[in-house]
Amino acid sequence: xxxxxxxxxxxxxxxxxxxxxxxxxxxxxxxxxxxxxxxxxxxxxxxxxxxxxxxxxxxxxxxxxxxxxxxxxxxxxxxxxxxxxxxxxxxxxxxxxxxxxxxxxxxxxxxxxxxxxxxxxxxxxxxxxxxxxxxxxxxxxxxxxxxxxxxxxxxxxxxxxxxxxxxxxxxxxxxxxxxxxxxxxxxxxxxxxxxxxxxxxxxxxxxxxxxxxxxxxxxxxxxxxxxxxxxxxxxxxxxxxxxxxxxxxxxxxxxxxxxxxxxxxxxxxxxxxxxxxxxxxxxxxxxxxxxxxxxxxxxxxxxxxxxxxxxxxxxxxxxxxxxxxxxxxxxxxxxxxxxxxxxxxxxxxxxxxxxxxxxxxxxxxxxxxxxxxxxxxxxxxxxxxxxxxxxxxxxx
Amino acid sequence: xxxxxxxxxxxxxxxxxxxxxxxxxxxxxxxxxxxxxxxxxxxxxxxxxxxxxxxxxxxxxxxxxxxxxxxxxxxxxxxxxxxxxxxxxxxxxxxxxxxxxxxxxxxxxxxxxxxxxxxxxxxxxxxxxxxxxxxxxxxxxxxxxxxxxxxxxxxxxxxxxxxxxxxxxxxxxxxxxxxxxxxxxxxxxxxxxxxxxxxxxxxxxxxxxxxxxxxxxxxxxxxxxxxxxxxxxxxxxxxxxxxxxxxxxxxxxxxxxxxxxxxxxxxxxxxxxxxxxxxxxxxxxxxxxxxxxxxxxxxxxxxxxxxxxxxxxxxxxxxxxxxxxxxxxxxxxxxxxxxx
Numbered sequence: 001x002x003x004x005x006x007x008x009x010x011x012x013x014x015x016x017x018x019x020x021x022x023x024x025x026x027x028x029x030x031x032x033x034x035x036x037x038x039x040x041x042x043x044x045x046x047x048x049x050x051x052x053x054x055x056x057x058x059x060x061x062x063x064x065x066x067x068x069x070x071x072x073x074x075x076x077x078x079x080x081x082x083x084x085x086x087x088x089x090x091x092x093x094x095x096x097x098x099x100x101x102x103x104x105x106x107x108x109x110x111x112x113x114x115x116x117x118x119x120x121x122x123x124x125x126x127x128x129x130x131x132x133x134x135x136x137x138x139x140x141x142x143x144x145x146x147x148x149x150x151x152x153x154x155x156x157x158x159x160x161x162x163x164x165x166x167x168x169x170x171x172x173x174x175x176x177x178x179x180x181x182x183x184x185x186x187x188x189x190x191x192x193x194x195x196x197x198x199x200x201x202x203x204x205x206x207x208x209x210x211x212x213x214x215x216x217x218x219x220x221x222x223x224x225x226x227x228x229x230x231x232x233x234x235x236x237x238x239x240x241x242x243x244x245x246x247x248x249x250x251x252x253x254x255x256x257x258x259x260x261x262x263x264x265x266x267x268x269x270x271x272x273x274x275x276x277x278x279x280x281x282x283x284x285x286x287x288x289x290x291x292x293x294x295x296x297x298x299x300x301x302x303x304x305x306x307x308x309x310x311x312x313x314x315x316x317x318x319x320x321x322x323x324x325x326x327x328x329x330x331x332x333x334x335x336x337x338x339x340x341x342x343x344x345x346x347x348x349x350x351x352x353x354x355x356x357x358x359x360x361x362x363x364x365x366x367x368x369x370x371x372x373x374x375x376x377x378x379x380x381x382x383x384x385x386x387x388x389x390x391x392x393x394x395x396x
Numbered sequence: 397x398x399x400x401x402x403x404x405x406x407x408x409x410x411x412x413x414x415x416x417x418x419x420x421x422x423x424x425x426x427x428x429x430x431x432x433x434x435x436x437x438x439x440x441x442x443x444x445x446x447x448x449x450x451x452x453x454x455x456x457x458x459x460x461x462x463x464x465x466x467x468x469x470x471x472x473x474x475x476x477x478x479x480x481x482x483x484x485x486x487x488x489x490x491x492x493x494x495x496x497x498x499x500x501x502x503x504x505x506x507x508x509x510x511x512x513x514x515x516x517x518x519x520x521x522x523x524x525x526x527x528x529x530x531x532x533x534x535x536x537x538x539x540x541x542x543x544x545x546x547x548x549x550x551x552x553x554x555x556x557x558x559x560x561x562x563x564x565x566x567x568x569x570x571x572x573x574x575x576x577x578x579x580x581x582x583x584x585x586x587x588x589x590x591x592x593x594x595x596x597x598x599x600x601x602x603x604x605x606x607x608x609x610x611x612x613x614x615x616x617x618x619x620x621x622x623x624x625x626x627x628x629x630x631x632x633x634x635x636x637x638x639x640x641x642x643x644x645x646x647x648x649x650x651x652x653x654x655x656x657x658x659x660x661x662x663x664x665x666x667x668x669x670x671x672x673x674x675x676x677x678x679x680x681x682x683x684x685x686x687x688x689x690x691x692x693x694x695x696x697x698x699x700x701x702x703x704x705x706x707x708x709x710x711x712x713x714x715x716x717x718x719x720x721x722x723x724x725x726x727x728x729x730x731x732x733x734x735x736x
Binding site: 016234241 | 412445448449470471473474476478480481482484485486488489493497498500501502529546549662725
């Protein structure tokens with residue numbers, strides 16, 4: 001039996017599997033819905049600066065001086081004027097610090113600002129005035145964002161006030177005064193033009209993850225299921241090489257996984273405004289390489305388990321931590337040290353890192369050659385082990 | 397050697413400590429229908445799986461169509477067809493697509509394959525269903541496609557593993573007739589496993605009765621039945637409407653009685669030897685206040701042969717309804733020597 005007929009057999013088996021998949025309507029719907037849910041969920045669940053608007057904030061002005069002479073009234077007016085431009089917060093005035101606290105506790109507001117009782121007098125007597133930002137500790141994500149935002153706004157207001165004060169008191173020109181008050185002008189810029197959002201970070205990760213998941217759950221299912229219902233015997237009792245059967249299954253599952261990956265890519269671009277900086281062909285190439293790096297693991301598990309149920313269970317147990325540790329949702333560098341070590345042993349880590357560099361930073365093959373090399377290594381080691389195990393398992 | 401389709405020598409298959417097939421040796425001649433008869437778990441399917449190269453023997457060897465199952469697996473596979481207990485069909489593919497797939501796996505040239513599929517579909521009267529998905533078929537229809545799938549490569553040897561299990565009577569008859577005609581027309585050697593005695597009796601040229609992984613007896617159906625009559629054993633069927641446990645044990649304690657089987661609420665089947673057997677049984681029942689509605693001295697069936705040889709019925713692996721006086725192995729041993 002030559003290699004040509006072996007490949008032909010594999011293609012026929014893949015044809016059969018894909019035909020089977022394409023006729024499973026419910027399965028097809030899920031094929032499209034799954035990545036859509038994934039993107040939507042992950043994209044919206046994690047708050048980002050650009051995504052925050054109309055966050056309810058309690059404002060308590062406890063300043064003793066009220067009315068025309070009050071500097072706090074000016075402060076509040078300035079704050080509201082600035083906020084009106086971005087629409088980020090909705091202020092509502094409350095009477096006391098206790099009200100701020102209770103409003104946050106019962107969920108009416110997400111944060112609070114308390115203006116100290118000596119606000120005006122402190123300023124007038126040459127002291128610093130107190131402004132307290134109250135955080136909702138039950139929602140650390142939002143809390144840190146609001147805190148950053150408010151601190152920035154208030155600091156900006158302080159700078160303006162100081163600049164104006166200098167100008168008034170010493171008659172220094174306005175731009176000179178600004179340089180005195182805030183000598184450093186900090187600006188941030190990315191490697192690629194435009195603003196990146198969380199989707200751009202997460203889309204490559206989800207793409208990698210969906211393709212992997214599809215393969216890792218699909219392959220054991222495809223093989224164990226056929227073994228259980230007995231159809232695998234039909235192929236095994238025909239003059240077909242074991243590798244053709246395996247090859248056919250891998251081709252079919254890879255095709256399915258790649259299709260899902262492409263769906264994620266299209267959804268990211270069309271629905272979530274992700275701008276792909278690198279080449280699409282390179283992205284698909286990395287996805288295929290990612291499949292290659294993991295396919296051995298899928299075959300290994302299929303070989304060692306006799307029923308579909310156990311195979312699926314083991315797959316779930318393995319893919320779940322893999323998903324979180326390989327940097328799909330959070331950058332690996334933010335993880336604790338020991339988890340970073342584990343992450344280094346997961347092929348998915350390298351797939352996602354390479355994908356992210358191509359999608360977000362638009363790099364070429366050279367920049368990710370290390371990832372490519374490592375993925376090849378994983379693939380060859382796992383696949384060699386898997387083929388040995390599969391050959392033995394088929395003879396049980 | 398040329399007349400031998402399958403030759404098995406001391407085949408053993410163990411699953412851990414469990415011995416599923418225990419030193420089986422047998423030969424199947426070309427062109428015959430050879431039956432494996434035995435209860436579930438007797439090792440029939442395991443034997444078939446080894447012969448089809450789906451599982452490798454723990455010990456022993458076998459040649460199928462002249463090729464060694466251990467070393468020439470692919471040559472073996474080219475010459476066999478398999479209808480296993482579970483259907484080898486993909487539900488979401490049409491009948492034609494299923495047949496096409498397997499034909500391609502056997503490397504049948506495209507034109508020849510198309511003709512072969514049409515021809516086979518016609519034989520089983522399924523041409524008009526060719527483009528319907530298998531999942532929409534009844535079990536009988538599925539099995540018809542399943543059987544012709546095994547015939548695509550014109551196999552020398554066809555394995556039929558419980559081909560009529562779970563089929564309605566009509567489909568069962570169709571499949572049996574079909575098996576017969578494949579054997580008659582193409583001279584295909586057929587290996588049939590079944591636990592339906594009537595099926596084995598009807599189809600097989602020779603039958604090997606297997607129990608606990610061993611061949612208990614191997615002969616033609618009629619010779620197997622002679623084991624009982626030749627041993628001067630009568631098969632007596634009584635219709636007694638008021639069977640009691642005491643009645644059964646009374647019959648059992650007769651010196652002429654070998655086994656007593658309670659068939660249902662009103663029927664007892666007794667294996668007894670000697671000229672007075674019938675008299676003795678009747679006397680025992682009457683004195684035990686049992687009414688005898690009818691009594692027959694019946695022709696032994698394969699079921700009786702199996703019971704006689706193994707001491708238990710085919711369908712019940714735990715022989716709780718059968719009371720045996722002598723250890724069954726003695727029967728088995730003595731009979732086997734007589735058969736040879």
